[in-house]
Amino acid sequence: MSPSLPDHQNGIIAHCVSVTVNGVHYSVPNTYSEVSLNDFLRHHLHLTGTKVTCREGGCGVCTVHVSLPDPAQTGHFLQRSLNSCLCPILSCDGWQITTVEGIGHQGQSHPIQQALTDHYATQCGYCTPGWIMNMYSLLRKEKGKRLTTQQIEDNFDGNFCRCTGYRPILDAFKTFSRDEESGLGICDVEDADKSYCKKSGKSCVKVCTSWPSAFIPHVSDLPPEAQLLAPAWHKPTSLAQLYRHAEQKAGKNVYYVVGHTGKGLFDDGPYDAYVDLKGIAQLYTVTKTDTLLSVGANTSLTDLIDIFERQAAAPGFAYLNSLVSLIGKTAHVAVRNVGSWAGNLAMKNRHKDFSSDIFVAFTTANAKLLLGPDNQLCSMEGFLTLELRGKVILQVELPAYSDDFAFRLYKVMPRATNAYAYCQGGFRALVDKQTAGKVIMMVTPALVFANIAPTFVHAEETENYLTGQDIADPQTLATALDILNHELQPSQDLAQSSALYRRSLAVSLFYKFILQLVGDLADIRLRSAVGAIVRPLSSGTQSFETKAENWPVTKALPKLESLVQCTGEAKFISDIEEERMLHAAFALSTEGSATIAGIDTTVASKFPGVIRIVTASEIPGRNSLQIGTGIEEMLASEKCLYAGQPVALVIAVSSNIAEEAAKLVVIHYADVKSPILTCEEAIGANSFFDLGLKDLLVGDAESSMDSAQVVVEGQFHMGAQQHFHTETMVTVSYPTEDGLDVQAGTQFVDNTQAVIAQACGLSKNQVNVSVRRNGGGFGAKEDRINFVAAASAVGAYLLRRPVKMHLSLWDNFKIMGRRPPYYVKYRAATDGEGKLAAVILEIYLDAGCTLMHGNERILSGLPVFLNNVYNVPAWKITRFACKTNTPANTFFRGPMSTEAVYMMEYIMEHIAHHLHKSPIDIRQLNFLKEGDTVLMGTKVTGCGVQPVLDQLLQSADYQSRVEAIQRFNKAHRWRKRGIAIVPMRFPVHFYPGDVLHWNGGFTCMMAVYHGDASIAVTHGGIELGQGINTKIVQVVARELGVSMDLVRVKPTNTMTSANARATLASLTSELTCLAAIECCKQLNDRLRPVKEAHPKGNWESTVEQAYKDGLDLSARAWYNPRSKREVYSTYCAMCSEVEVDILTGQYQIARLDCLYDCGESISPYIDIGQVEGAIVMGLGYFTSEEIVYDAQNGQNMTAGTLRYKPPFAKDIPVDFRVSLLKNAPNPSGVLRSKLVQEPPLCATSSVVFALAQAIQAARDEGNADRSWWQKDIPMTVEKVQRYCQTDISQMLVRTGSDKATCAFTLLHSALPHR
């Protein structure tokens, strides 16, 4: 043992680190060791332009730019983007940090901020600063270089946007490239780095003072309780210091901090100490000889890629390029920028089931690791099993290989970027092709697989078998596949894909590699297996029409709030931060079905900084989130109905403390049962809610089945979808002298006001709820917000202090209901041609644990959409609401319509398959015609389905693409393409309250101010990103005949918008515009006499005169629709083309064309944004977003970004074309427009049917029979591969007479699907 040394000799930071943020220096005390850079910016500096969502590096909303001294001590500064949520502030010693506030503000915006605004690329705007800073960082990094469009697109593999559909963001950023052909504002990289002055059009010279910056930093202290909890932070500057420290801390849990990104994957805390390794220059060294490349442990993945790319030019190291191909798919740019390879491997050592890309890459290369303090050299396999505690990884040594060696590394993921692998395969081999027709495996190959089982690395039996064999011999391949198939024994892991899939994938990857080695000795069709689908650069087109005579209505304009969203000045409720504010978190149940025997808060309440813990009995008012008789508990009192249900409310001095303490609340359970988690389990257990819904009967559907020439029958599942709004549920409540002032992230202020009043035992007039904007909502914030709103209000009411509750994404996922899953059984009768005679549906909706109004309304509203575009003479619809142990499900963009359209389209596909006809012909044969009656009794008028389809068939060049796809599929055995069209009709009702329990109305209040004649508007709708405020301003400006600049929209609140309706169902923008038009009418009527008396006056003088005349310059309108009839329908047709890698299930949406009928769009770019956003959200629902529950206790295994996979920028259609129907004024709509927010989502199932077609082409080649097969959604990569029914007996090198004769033993039956 070394004698104890003074702190500074041990590398302990004595006092503080020095950080520069936007040019201002700060000293941060060493007690801030648990404070992230994100917390520091948002909570301590109040720089809330940098947002926060996931806190695990998975969404990119928190991205900032840093300029840091090269830790390798080269004297240079490195330019990097990083995720501030994962970066400890103490890690930033000497760094210069730039946030979105640091590059521009609305008076003087940065070109990047302006580009996003000009490209209409923001909706809710919560993700926007993260995108901007990632782009900014790229420009800084590549300063003085030519930036290509491809580089720009590749840079955005880690930023999430739930609203826009990504296309406009990518388009905006591509204007900074040098190869952009559009000529749109091409910006010089160097110039872009300087702030432009909007006034002069020149670079900012920092003298302009006309726009006061909103960001004068104010530094808040860390609460003393949090300082108490902080582990020590050490920063050794040499290995010797590090080793001394390691010796002293032997046996302790020490975090060796490099990028600290590991925190995003595993929480192995609490830690006894943090040791920042970045001060040790030796850990950054790179050395190279002719035979060995050594790279220091601290090297970031970004630098590792650069080093490998450079060294690949040297003899013996060309293979590093294949390693780059895998490491380039690890995490995403901002994580790779700071995350080290050694940190990655250290996590693999600790968590054997971590599917580390680095481990696969280095093992395939047969690298060795040098470990300190003993300078022990160990193999990758040896590293996996050694005890790393007390040791330090120092460097990796990569050997040289002759250029004759073949390398290939594969990673198969659930989406294109930023995802863990389903499985990785790393292959190295040396083959001899001297003898004609033979490919001899010269030395033992390396066949490395990850994600099979925790310690499985090499397929040794297969490696040994292959040594010396001729792999071009079909029999050799057959035997090798058989051995491999037996050798791979995947573990079962709920959070992973199924064991069966992972094994099948591993075998497929091996087969791909063998075909690569065999080269042209393999059949050309089979060689389509080699490699992976390469995604070209994406592009998009948008077309629409505008009518200049109606401007600003129909004019394509950026969102009004776009610029302040881009500069970070747009304030969200989650940005509110004040001294003395308390923070709340829920303690959640961990059992899905149990009785609460007791709640022990003893330990939690002693946690430093905890102020109070509230349980159900302490709620001052009624413990229910439902108004009226229904009960849905805010805090569970007796029963746990699902895992993740709030049981106690912890209120503390900081949100971190509240969350930590919440984990310490102990819930004692009794009567624990296996949870019911699916519709089928609910059917088995007879677990239903009684909705009293009668069967819907039209004609005699049962008799039609008996007499029909053709009956198709089947069943399918539709999955759930998490809303994943980037601003998670948030509310801030302030006690007032007579009640509460509440800022709630709600879509329904009236309901939130009522629930809060009820929970606190107050009357509604004591509760003032207001909201300016939400960072997305998509239906969840209609009433699911009330968990958080009521909890924050109860906290503030009880403690007489402001209480903020901003849910973590993990809790948001666990607590809140989702788009409900469905299980559907169907029968459809047709004549011999496929014309429908009847449809019978049994629809099971998983309502979750509580019957809320949402579910009731979904099931009663769903039949409105069931026809879609088809005429069905007879119906029988039976509906069930299954009661399960999952959160109460709720509305999600396009509720009812999305699912109903899929149900009907599924049936059309089945009929076409059965009759061997083209799906598009069967669809057209059944199209609704003028005067037909739909299920709910409405007669169809103004039917637009055929013209919309005809136009799309032509513009999408459908027929010739069908033929091209047939040719492609014939030429390729292992790649298949498919194309499908889904037409859609969305009947629009202005739903009076009594139909769907949406009472209340759409309000608008307007004030015109004398003096400058400016206009303020407030309305009952909520700005969620859908652009309602912009449309209102366009309409008001048009109706009053004024410039849009004169009109401002104010936040919504329960005083000015009392009894307002929920912002839901795509209607609010339209109906609120009607209320605004009514306000304008009132004002115009009042001003008319003034105008007549002063005909030469303008708006300003008229207003001034009216003021002098004593006229009321305010107006208020209330729009409450009374009609129950369908007001109009909107139409859409969508054509999707996909390409599938049959062996892996990975696919790419090559092209998507959407033609949408928006009437005369009020605001074309806002509406196109809605179409694109809805499509990409639909892609997530139909393909990649899957929720998995633990069957034992019902816990959500996919809560967070690591396992839940909505589409990212590289998942969108490569060629993305959106058109708004032209010459289509809607006489029944608001200013001849049609609504848009939800309907396009419904047609996105075209992707599923395109995939199904590609899969069918693969099945047709295999052994599968040609009968109809069940297509469940989401159609994940895993499902696609499974549906292809690829079998190792089909994995040949040559087709025809020399097929393999080996009798395969498939183990499929022994391995259950998840």
Ligand SMILES: Cc1cc2nc3c(=O)[nH]c(=O)nc-3n(C[C@H](O)[C@H](O)[C@H](O)COP(=O)(O)OP(=O)(O)OC[C@H]3O[C@@H](n4cnc5c(N)ncnc54)[C@H](O)[C@@H]3O)c2cc1C
């Ligand atoms: C959103 C996200 C997505 C990701 N996706 C992938 C993926 O697809 N594939 C994949 O392989 N990885 C993935 N990762 C993991 C990522 O590669 C690692 O987080 C990163 O490489 C870790 O490096 P770090 O420097 O940040 O480690 P840190 O977080 O600083 O450290 C991680 C661990 O390593 C230990 N450690 C660090 N250096 C040493 C050393 N020299 N000797 C001994 N122990 C040490 C630390 O004590 C700590 O326990 C992802 C991570 C995130 C956050």
Ligand code: FES
């Ligand atoms: S909040 Fe940091 S990446 Fe999501």
Ligand code: FES
């Ligand atoms: S605009 Fe991207 S998440 Fe809303």
